[in-house]
Structures are given as structure tokens and as C-alpha cells.
Amino acid sequence: MSRDFDWPEFLFLLGALRWTVVLSLIAFVGGGIGGLLLAIARTSSHAILRGIAAAYIGVMQGTPVLMQLFLAYYGLAVLTGIRIDPWPAVTLAFTMYAAAFLGEIWRGAIQAIPRQQWEAAAALPLSPAAQLRHVILPQAFRIAIPPTVGFLVQLIKGTSIASIIGFVELTRAGQLIVNVTFQPMIVYPLIAGLYFVLCWPISLVALRLERRIDATLGIKQHP
Amino acid sequence: MKYVFQFGIVWDHLPRLLDGAWLTIRLSLGAFALGFVIAMLLAFLRTAGPRPLRAAIAAYVEVIRNTPFLVQLFIIYFSLPAIGIRFEAITAALLGMSLNFSGYATEIIRSGIEAVPRSQIEAGYSLGFTRLQIFRNIIVFPALRTVYPALASQFVLLMLGSSIVAAISAEELTAVTNTLQSTTFRAFEFYFVATAMYLLMAIGARLLLHAIYWTVFERARPVQQPWSR
Numbered sequence: 001m002s003r004d005f006d007w008p009e010f011l012f013l014l015g016a017l018r019w020t021v022v023l024s025l026i027a028f029v030g031g032g033i034g035g036l037l038l039a040i041a042r043t044s045s046h047a048i049l050r051g052i053a054a055a056y057i058g059v060m061q062g063t064p065v066l067m068q069l070f071l072a073y074y075g076l077a078v079l080t081g082i083r084i085d086p087w088p089a090v091t092l093a094f095t096m097y098a099a100a101f102l103g104e105i106w107r108g109a110i111q112a113i114p115r116q117q118w119e120a121a122a123a124l125p126l127s128p129a130a131q132l133r134h135v136i137l138p139q140a141f142r143i144a145i146p147p148t149v150g151f152l153v154q155l156i157k158g159t160s161i162a163s164i165i166g167f168v169e170l171t172r173a174g175q176l177i178v179n180v181t182f183q184p185m186i187v188y189p190l191i192a193g194l195y196f197v198l199c200w201p202i203s204l205v206a207l208r209l210e211r212r213i214d215a216t217l218g219i220k221q222h223p
Numbered sequence: 224m225k226y227v228f229q230f231g232i233v234w235d236h237l238p239r240l241l242d243g244a245w246l247t248i249r250l251s252l253g254a255f256a257l258g259f260v261i262a263m264l265l266a267f268l269r270t271a272g273p274r275p276l277r278a279a280i281a282a283y284v285e286v287i288r289n290t291p292f293l294v295q296l297f298i299i300y301f302s303l304p305a306i307g308i309r310f311e312a313i314t315a316a317l318l319g320m321s322l323n324f325s326g327y328a329t330e331i332i333r334s335g336i337e338a339v340p341r342s343q344i345e346a347g348y349s350l351g352f353t354r355l356q357i358f359r360n361i362i363v364f365p366a367l368r369t370v371y372p373a374l375a376s377q378f379v380l381l382m383l384g385s386s387i388v389a390a391i392s393a394e395e396l397t398a399v400t401n402t403l404q405s406t407t408f409r410a411f412e413f414y415f416v417a418t419a420m421y422l423l424m425a426i427g428a429r430l431l432l433h434a435i436y437w438t439v440f441e442r443a444r445p446v447q448q449p450w451s452r
Binding site: 059062063064065066067068070071074075077078079081153157158160161163164171174175178183184185187188189191192195196199200203 | 226285286288289290291292293294295297298301302303304305306379383384385386387389390397404410411414415417418421422425426
């Protein structure tokens with residue numbers, strides 16, 4: 001006996017959408033903190049710090065997120081000696097993933113600030129930390145906003161693969177509903193629609209911010 | 224922590240992992256080729272086609288880029304059979320990867336097309352070229368050179384993203400790893416080695432793509448062109 005797809009099922013999906021949002025936000029904030037540290041390390045004058053940050057970013061961007069997720073899941077299980085529940089594994093994996101991407105985006109933003117800004121700040125004289133905090137980062141921040149917002153979309157979509165290790169977010173909830181309703185033709189396109197409703201406005205905001213920043217920096221728009 | 228790592232068992236199963244990696248590479252190349260052809264066509268029509276078609280292509284690109292690959296894959300593999308369209312797992316994987324890639328590539332190629340100076344296109348018109356001739360003879364080469372780096376990193380993303388097709392059990396590297404770890408109970412070791420294999424493939428792809436850029440776009444350039452500045 002199978003159930004029909006109706007309001008309760010739809011509400012279940014909406015409830016699960018909340019976990020997609022929560023997971024994305026945790027990873028975004030945690031990854032933001034890690035990414036800032038990585039970006040600073042990556043642009044520092046300390047060669048070893050630079051090397052470590054570059055290696056971390058290279059490995060995280062050169063391997064599939066799904067593999068990172070499996071490694072976090074089974075790695076934590078190895079460390080603690082028990083099969084753990086997916087929550088800590090998915091938050092750890094997506095935070096580390098977000099840190100690498102945001103670190104790389106922000107490195108680019110920091111390096112886009114002309115050398116003379118550093119020199120002028122040093123001439124004031126500000127300490128290296130104060131140069132970074134009061135002169136470089138505020139300017140880099142503006143350039144970094146559009147790609148950062150764009151990455152949020154990538155992150156939200158990426159969290160769908162948490163379903164593969166059994167974390168119940170939107171995609172996993174969709175699979176569960178399909179298992180009881182046998183209506184994949186309704187459920188999966190609906191799931192795609194829900195992601196779209198979540199992601200598209202963010203994409204539009206990112207695009208608009210990008211155009212505005214290009215305009216203030218005097219970069220010519222394509223006709 | 225009493226866990227003892229045993230990588231020997233991974234070594235015993237290396238041939239199967241390599242088979243999986245080989246399928247990952249073939250899938251990625253196939254999806255790149257198919258997706259690239261679709262994207263070239265869509266990018267051309269997106270810039271030179273009739274207005275409703277342009278809007279439809281823009282919508283396609285937005286839908287692909289704002290929904291998860293995994294869900295796109297589920298629609299192809301689980302939803303379409305409900306209306307009588309059935310694929311093997313491997314075909315569904317290839318199709319899903321191609322369509323997904325085409326969405327991103329269309330947007331990338333479009334940006335390259337729009338970066339070609341207007342005056343060159345007008346020069347083409349004044350020579351009596353048709354739109355297709357202008358596209359083929361004036362736009363394509365410099366446009367592709369402009370966007371080559373973006374397309375190249377999109378290819379690496381395509382290859383790494385292919386691990387997700389394990390969810391519909393196409394037997395590529397990730398799916399093979401899943402099978403092996405569940406029969407040997409050495410999950411961490413297998414995933415660790417598979418991850419390293421992906422990393423090597425990604426590095427190899429980047430080096431190869433760089434070499435291709437050099438042969439196609441740098442060496443083939445007889446004189447400095449105005450758009451290369």
C-alpha cells in the first residue's frame with residue numbers, strides 16, 4: 001500500500017529543507033573563519049605558513065567533496081572507535097571544504113589590492129597586523145563579496161550529497177518520500193524546484209553585486 | 224584509539240580501483256565532449272538566436288546552475304522511467320554529467336563570445352558574412368582562448384563531481400571503492416587511497432590542459448593579435 005504525495009509529504013520536505021539551510025549556514029560561517037585564516041596565511045610573508053595553506057587548498061580543491069565526506073565519516077569513526085552519527089561528519093567535512101574555497105577566493109581579493117596600499121600603510125607606520133586589518137582587508141572585503149555569495153550557492157547545492165551518508169536534509173527526505181509514495185516524477189523535480197527557489201535569488205544577488213563592484217572599479221561591462 | 228591501519232588489502236584490490244578510475248576518466252572525457260558540443264550550440268543560439276530561444280536557453284542555464292547535480296541525476300535515473308524513458312546507470316551518469324557541464328560551459332563560452340570586440344563582428348558583417356560564418360571565422364577562436372582557463376577548471380570540477388554518480392551505482396572509482404570497503408570493512412584505507420587517486424587525476428588533468436592550451440593557442444599564434452593584449 002503506497003501513500004500519495006500530498007500536503008503532509010510536502011511539509012516533510014519543507015522541514016528537511018531547514019536542515020539543508022542549517023548545514024549550509026554552519027559550514028559557511030565555520031568555513032568563513034577557517035577561510036580567513038587560510039587567506040591570511042596564504043598571503044603572509046612566512047614561507048612555511050604559505051606552503052601549508054597552499055597545500056591544504058590544493059588538496060581540498062583537487063579531491064571530490066564526496067570523498068572528503070566519506071573520509072570525515074569513517075575517519076571520525078576510526079578516531080572514536082564507534083560508528084558515529086552523520087551530523088559531526090557532515091558539518092566537519094563541509095566546513096573544511098568551505099574553508100578551502102573561501103580561503104582561495106579571499107586570497108585573490110587580498111592580492112588584488114595594489115602593493116602601494118601596503119606600502120602606504122607601512123609608511124604611516126602601521127604594524128603588519130594593523131596594515132592588514134585597517135587597510136587591506138576592508139578593501140579586499142568589497143571585492144570578495146560577490147564571489148563569496150556565489151560560493152554560498154555552490155555550498156547549498158553541495159550539501160545534497162550529505163544524503164549519501166544518510167544525513168536527512170532535503171535530498172534524503174526526497175528519497176524517503178519516493179520510497180513510500182513511488183512518485184519520483186513528482187518528488188525529484190519538486191526537490192529541484194525547492195533548491196532552485198533557495199539558490200536562484202542568491203545567484204541574482206551575487207550577479208548584481210558583481211556588476212556594482214565592477215562599475216565602481218571602472219571595469220567596463222559587456223554590451 | 225586501537226585502530227590499526229591496513230593498507231595492504233587496498234594494494235590487493237588495486238586493479239579494481241584502477242578500473243574504476245579508468246571509467247571515471249572515460250566518463251569525464253565523454254561528458255566533456257558531449258557537454259562542450261551542446262554548450263557551443265547553446266552559446267551560439269544564446270547570442271545570435273531568436274529572442275524566445277535565447278530566453279529558453281538562459282532559463283536552462285539557470286536551472287542547471289541552481290540545482291544540485293545529485294538531484295539532476297535522480298531525475299534522469301529515477302523520475303524519467305516513470306514516463307517510460309529508461310537508461311542504464313552508466314548512460315544516465317554520462318547524460319547527467321554532460322547536461323550539467325553544458326549548463327556551466329554555455330555561460331562560460333557566452334562570456335567569451337561577448338568579450339570579442341564588437342568592431343570585429345561589424346567588420347564581418349561589412350564583408351557580407353552570415354551570422355554563422357561570423358561565429359565560425361571571427362568569434363570562436365578568440366572566444367575559446369579567452370575562456371580556456373575557466374573551461375579547464377570546469378573540466379576538473381566535472382571529473383571530481385563525477386564521484387557523485389556512485390549514488391546511482393555507475394561503477395566508477397567511487398562506486399568501486401564503496402563496494403570494496405563494504406566487503407573488506409577497511410573503509411578509511413580505501414577512501415584514503417581513492418581520494419589520493421582523484422588528487423593525482425586532478426593534478427594530471429591540470430598539467431595536460433595546460434599543455435593543450437600551449438599547443439593550441441600559444442604556438443598556433445603567428446603574430447600578436449590585438450585581442451591578445
